[in-house]
Amino acid sequence: MKKIVAGVGGVFIIICVAVVAWFFSSYNSLITQNETVSNKWAQVENNYQRRADLIPNLVNTVEGYSIHEEKIMQDFAAAQSQMLSAKTPTAKAQADSNLTGVLSRFMVVVQRYPELKADKQFTRLMDELAGTENRLSIARKDYDDAAQQYNIDIKRIPTNFIANINGFQPKEYFKAEAAAAKAPTVNFN
Amino acid sequence: MKIVKYVLLCVFILSVVTGCGSSANDKNKIALSSSPEYTTYVQDRANVLDGKTKEYLEKNSHELYQKQHVQITVFTIKSLNGADIKEYSNKLFRQLGIGDKDTNKGILILVAADDKKARIEVGYGLEGSLNDGKVGEILREKMFPSFKKKDYNQGIVNGYNALIEAINKEK
Numbered sequence: 001m002k003k004i005v006a007g008v009g010g011v012f013i014i015i016c017v018a019v020v021a022w023f024f025s026s027y028n029s030l031i032t033q034n035e036t037v038s039n040k041w042a043q044v045e046n047n048y049q050r051r052a053d054l055i056p057n058l059v060n061t062v063e064g065y066s067i068h069e070e071k072i073m074q075d076f077a078a079a080q081s082q083m084l085s086a087k088t089p090t091a092k093a094q095a096d097s098n099l100t101g102v103l104s105r106f107m108v109v110v111q112r113y114p115e116l117k118a119d120k121q122f123t124r125l126m127d128e129l130a131g132t133e134n135r136l137s138i139a140r141k142d143y144d145d146a147a148q149q150y151n152i153d154i155k156r157i158p159t160n161f162i163a164n165i166n167g168f169q170p171k172e173y174f175k176a177e178a179a180a181a182k183a184p185t186v187n188f189n
Numbered sequence: 190m191k192i193v194k195y196v197l198l199c200v201f202i203l204s205v206v207t208g209c210g211s212s213a214n215d216k217n218k219i220a221l222s223s224s225p226e227y228t229t230y231v232q233d234r235a236n237v238l239d240g241k242t243k244e245y246l247e248k249n250s251h252e253l254y255q256k257q258h259v260q261i262t263v264f265t266i267k268s269l270n271g272a273d274i275k276e277y278s279n280k281l282f283r284q285l286g287i288g289d290k291d292t293n294k295g296i297l298i299l300v301a302a303d304d305k306k307a308r309i310e311v312g313y314g315l316e317g318s319l320n321d322g323k324v325g326e327i328l329r330e331k332m333f334p335s336f337k338k339k340d341y342n343q344g345i346v347n348g349y350n351a352l353i354e355a356i357n358k359e360k
Binding site: 188 | 275305306307320321323325326328329332336337
């Protein structure tokens, strides 16, 4: 009789220890994943900033070519100041999407100015813009991948139990967005 | 004896319950065949480079890595099979692990010969000396003129030298 009691007690203790160990390791893994997602988000923000920082250069270059497109230049200035004042992720994403819109319209306008298109400085700026957009789409994809892994883990049994009691919230995904600048420097035919 | 059995059972149940199998991330990989001919610095899979060029690239890349921990890899393929060259080159760059992990000073020169496309992928650590504008200029002015004439050897060497010059200028 005594032996059985001791046996049951021993098993109980072992289970308790195992559960506590599992709890800690799951919690820590969620924390790590949460941090990874934040890190990937920071990369996205870096690229938003980088893109906005290219705009003054672009405007300066364009102004050198007596181009009378006041409206679009004002739109650039507005989009850039919107990016500067944006504090939350949503506001930043919104500002960047506005900038994408202005850039697309700008690409159309530029077609009317062959001398500008031939300008070396301008071509380099276009390369930089296209490069930044490419980096942005990579950063977004990395963020989405990290967010997906995290979201799966906080919803799966039994980790969802730990996520719930510690208030881990699911992360939002990016919607695929079309790039404004086409990479000019790829084809050599 | 019984306790041991219980413990084993508990461990088994626990491992099944918590075993959140980590999914392999193979969907992002590019399938690459291996060959002793391919090295860290030169992988001429489209067979467009001659022995002299490969030797030149090999020797200089090795030296560059020894001296400055900058890794340049030249990679040629016949076709992207419809893939986007920007995505392809980024995947390849990560898959090959070009450049040391902590400094990220790596460069991938990718040429898709039949598609007539080329791209230079630059790691974070070199973006200061090689921004997208500079890289675009090297492609347009140093490499594409030779590529158009199907002279891949000259085009690669010209671009390669221009990249090294830009890196050295920044120091």
